[in-house]
Amino acid sequence: MITFFRKLFWFKQRRRKEDELREELQFHLNEETEQFQIDGLSSEQARWAAHRNLGNITFVNEEVREMWGWMWLERFWQDLRYAARGLFKSPVFTVISIFSLALGIGATATIFSVFEAVFFNGVTARDAERVRHVEMGEQRISYRQYRELSTDMPMLSGLAAYDQTSLSFGSGSSLEKVSGEVVSADFFNVLGVVPALGRTFTWSDNRPERQPQVVVLSHTFWERQFNADKSVLGSAIELNREPFTVIGVLSRGYRSIHGYGIAPEIYVPISPHLFGDLDNPDEARLELIGRLKDGVSVSQAQASVHATAHQLPRFQSDKLYNDKVQMYPLTGIEKMRRDGVPVELAVFFAFLLLAAVLVLLIACANVAGLLVARGVNRSREIAVRLALGAARYRLVQQLLTESLALALLGSGAGIAIYFWASKLIDRIQIRASVPLELHMVLDAQLLAFTVALALVATLLSGLAPALQTSKSRWHLGSNQIGAETRRGFSIRRWLVVGQFALAFVLLVSAALFLRSLARISHVDPGFDVNHLLTAEVNLNANSYPQARAEHYFETAISEISRLPGVRSVSGAAVVPLGIEHWVISMKAADHLIQRVHVNSVTPGYFQTMRIPLLRGRDFQASDRGTAPPVAIVNETFARKYLNDNPIDAQVSIPHPPSSPGAPPTWSRVQVIGVAADSKYGSLGEDPTPALYWPYSQEYRPLVLEVSLDTGLASALTPVRETLGRLDPHTPVKLQLVQERLAGALLPSRIASALLTTIGSLGLSLAAIGIYGIMAFSVSRRTAEIGMRLALGATQRQVLQMILRDALGLASVGMATGLVMALLFTRPLAGLLSAGMIVTDAFSFLAVGVVLSIVALIAAAIPAWRASQVDPILALRYQ
Amino acid sequence: MIRKPPSRVEILQGTLDLLILRTLLSGPSHGHSIAKHIQRTSEDLLQVETGSLYPALHRLEAKGLIAASWELSDKSKRAKYYRLTPAGRKQLTAEQSKWQAFSRAMGLILSPVDLEVQ
Secondary structure (H helix, E strand, O other): OHHHHHHHHHHHOHHHHHHHHHHHHHHHHHHHHHHHHHHOOOHHHHHHHHHHHHOOHHHHHHHHHHHHOOHHHHHHHHHHHHHHHHHHHOHHHHHHHHHHHHHHHHHHHHHHHHHHHHHHOOOOOOOHHHEEEEEEOOEOEOHHHHHHHHHOOOOEEEEEEEEEEEEEEOOOOOOEEEEEEEEOOOHHHHHOOOOOEEOOOOHHHHOOOOOOEEEEEOHHHHHHHHOOOHHHOOOEEEEOOEEEEEEEEOOOOOOOOOOOOEOOOEEEEOOHHHHOOOOOOOOOOEEEEEEEOOOOOHHHHHHHHHHHHHHOHHHHHOOOOOOOEEEEEOOOHHHHHHHOOOHHHHHHHHHHHHHHHHHHHHHHHHHHHHHHHHHHHOHHHHHHHHHOOOOHHHHHHHHHHHHHHHHHHHHHHHHHHHHHHHHHHHHOEEEOOOEEEOOOOOOHHHHHHHHHHHHHHHHHHHHHHHHHHOOOOOOHHHHOOOOOOOOOOOHHHHHHHHHHHHHHHHHHHHHHHHHHHHHHHHOOOOOOOOOEEEEEEOOOOOOOOHHHHHHHHHHHHHHHHOOOOEEEEEEEOOOOOOOOOOEEEEEEOOEEEEEEEEEEEOOOHHHHHOOOEEEEOOOOOOOOOOOOOEEEEEHHHHHHHOOOOOOOOEEEEEEOOOOOOOOOEEEEEEEEEEEOOOOOOOOOOOOOOEEEEEOOOOOOOOEEEEEEOOOOHHHHHHHHHHHHHHOOOOOEEEEEHHHHHHHHHHHHHHHHHHHHHHHHHHHHHHHHHHHHHHHHHHHHOHHHHHHHHHOOOOHHHHHHHHHHHHHHHHHHHHHHHHHHHHHHOHHHHHHOOOOOOOOOHHHHHHHHHHHHHHHHHHHHHHHHHHHOOOHHHHHHHO | OOOOOOOHHHHOHHHHHHHHHHHHHOOOEEHHHHHHHHHHHOOOOOOOOHHHHHHHHHHHHHHOOEEEEEEEOOOOOEEEEEEEOHHHHHHHHHHHHHHHHHHHHHHHHHHHHHHHHO
C-alpha cells in the first residue's frame, strides 16, 4: 500500500526522478573509472572498463523506469497522440468510422433508454425502494377502510390512497375531458415529492366541507393550458363545473405512480363531490401505497398491516377479503406481472433492442474493415518497425489504441445522438386514452452500458485488424499499389459478408412487421368507421342508480337523434376495438365455448354501426327486463355452434354463484337474430364468435354511438351541448371513431416507424461497408486491371468484373443471412398478425432484391473507376 | 504476443535486497560503494551487476525500507546516499533469520552426504 502511494507521489516528480537517476548512474560510472585509474589503467582504458562493468546504461535506465511503474501510462499517451495524428491525416476514413459507430451506439443507447423508461424507470419518489404498493387481498378498498387502516400502522411512516379519475375541465362550450388522479392528502408526502411551484396537499385540504377545493397540476398540463404562467397559483379553474384553486404545479419530468409513461394531468384531494359517499363501504375504488419506516422489512410491514386489518370490523365482514396483504415494489418485473403487461410488448421491445445491437455490429464490422484496409496501406511502416525491433505486442497495443480512440469519439458522438433523440422523445405527448409521456433519464446504468458498448465496439472493430496487421509476413513491397491480385476470401471480405448477413436478418424482420402492420390497417372492421362518433359519459354511480341511468340514456338518445345531420343514435356497453374487451364463456347445445365477445346494446345498434343484420330481427322496446331473455349472435357463432340454424336456438349464459365455491348457475337465452361478423378485440384477430344482449335485459353503463349523415366534425359541439344540458356535472368525452381507430393503430405505427429507421440504418451502413471494400479492392488491383485492359479487355468487361465481385460478396452474405433469418425470426411469430407467417416468401424476396440493388449501386463508383484505369499508368507505376 | 525476457533483477531479487540492507546497517552509502562493499566483503565471490543494483535500490526505496538523500561524497561530489529506515531495520532482522534458518536447513541436508563422501 505504502509502495503504491509512494510511486504515485513519484509520478508527479517523474522528470526530476529521471534526471536524478541519470546523475546517479553517471556518478557510479565516474567512481568506477576512477577506481580503474587508481588500479593503473589509462583514462581511456579506465573509461572503457567502467562502461563494461556498468553494462548497458540504457537498459538500467529502462529497468528502473519499469520498476517505477508509470511507463504504461506514458506509452498509452504516446499511442493516443500518434493515433490522433493518423486519424487527422485520413479524414474520410475517420469521419465514416465515427459516423458508423455513432449511429450504432446512439441507436442502441436510445432504445435501451426507452425500454428502461417504459418498463423500469422508477416513480418520482424519494427513496423509492422504501415505498410499496399495498394490496389488501387483491381488492381495492373504500375510503372508510383506508382511514381506519391508517390510524394504526406502526411499521409505516405513511399510507396514502389514490385512484384514477377523469374530469371535465373548462366552462361553457370548451369543456374538455382531462385525465387525473384523486388522492388522499398525504399522497405526495408519502412519495416524498416536492412540487416545482407552490405546495402539495395537507390534511386540511381534505375536509369535505371545504370550498373551493384545491388542485395540483402536472407540468405538461400547466404548460399547455396556462403557457407556464407562474401567476396561475391561487387562481381558480373549473373542474366538473366546480371551482378549484390551483395550489401547486409538479416538476417537469415527474413520473407518476402508474408507470409506463402514464401521466395524469391534474391531482385533486378525495372529496364527496368526486367520490360519492365517503362512508359507503361499497365504494371500493382506492389503491394504496405505503412508506416503510427505517429498518422495517417488507414482511414485517405486511404482517403488521394484516394484523391491523384483522381487528377492523369492516374487513372481517367483507366476504371477499381473503386474508392476504401484499406489498410490492413500485416498479420492476413484479409490478409488470401484476399489471398484466402483455408479454408481447416486452418481447417486441427486446426485439428492437436486438435490432439495434445488430446495427451496432454492422457498424463495428464497417470500422474493422476500414481499419484492416488502412493497415494494409501501412504495411511498409509496420514492416520497418518490426525490422527495427519493435515488439509485436507493442504494435498491437498501438493499433488497439487507435481503434479505442475511434471508439471513444464514436461513443461521444453516439451519446450526442442519444441526447438529441431523447429530447425529441421527451416532447412527444401521446394522447391515447390516457396521456402518455416518456421521460428518459441519463443515469449511471445507461452510462455504464454505453461505455461497455464502446469497449465492445473497440474490441470487435480493432482486434482482428490489429492482430492481422502485425503479422510478420508483410514485406517491404506490399505497400505498393497494385501489389495484390484477387486472393479469394480475406478477412475484409468476410466482414462484408457478415455485414450483409446481419443486414438481411434486420431487413427481413422489419419487412415481416411492416407487411403485417399494413395488412392490419387494411382490414375491414365490419362496421362503419367514417361516419361514427362515440360519446362516453361517466355517470356518477351514486347519483345515477340503474333506473335513473336508463332514463338518462333514453333521453340522451332521443335528444341527440333529433339533432340535424344525425342519422341514428344507439348505445353499447363496450366499444369495439377499444381498450376494454368483454369476453365470457358460455354454452351452446352443451358445447362449452371459451371465448365469446359480448356486448349489451340498445335497439337500433346494428343500424347505427351499419352492421348488416342477416337473419331474424333486431332488439325492440318489447324486449324488456320482464320479457323472455333474448340475444343476437354473429355469423361465426351461428356457423360454428348453432349449425346454421340459429333462430330460436337456445344458448346458456353462466352467472356468478351466490356463495364462493358453489357452481355457476346457467340461464337460457333465446337467439332471435344473426348479425354480420365484425372485429371486436383487434383488427388482426381471426373470426371470433360474438353475442349481443338487449341493454334493457343486461344493464350496463352505455357508450353512445352517433351515426351521422353529414358533417362529422361539426356535430361535436351540438352533441356536447345536448348532453351538457341533460346533466352539466357529468364529464363527456367525444371522439370520432376514425381517430379512435387511428389511436388503436398508433403503437403499430410507432413500431413500424422505429423498425424502418433501424432497418435503413443497417442498410446504409452495409452499403458503406461494401463501397469501402470495393474501393479498396480496386485500388489494390490497379496493376491487374491495367494488365487486363492492355491485353484486350474492354472497359465494360472490367466494370462487369467488379460488379460481379460485389454481387458475389453480397450473395454469400445474403445466403448466410437467409439461414440466420429462418432460424431467428421464429420468436416473432406471436407478434405478427393472422395470416402472416415468419417465412413469408414475398418479404424474403423483396429484401434480397433490395440488398442486391444496394450492393450494385454501392459498388458502381469503384467499378466505374476501375474501368477508367489507364493501363499505361497502372503498369508503369509498378 | 512475445513475453518479455525475465529481467535480471528478478533472479537474485530476494538475496540482493538482503545484501543491500545488511550493507547499509553499518551506515549510509551510495550505490557504488554498496556494490564495492558487497564485492569486497564476499571476497570477490559476489559481483553485483549495475543492472540489478539500481532497480533493487529504487524498489527498496519505494517500499520504504531505505531512504535516499543527496549528499556530498568524500571527494566532494554530489551523490545519492541511501540509509536504513526503522522499517528496513526490522525487515533486515526478519530476512536475516529466515536466511539463517534456510542455510541451516541446507546444511543439515548437505552435511550427512559430505560425511559419506569422506
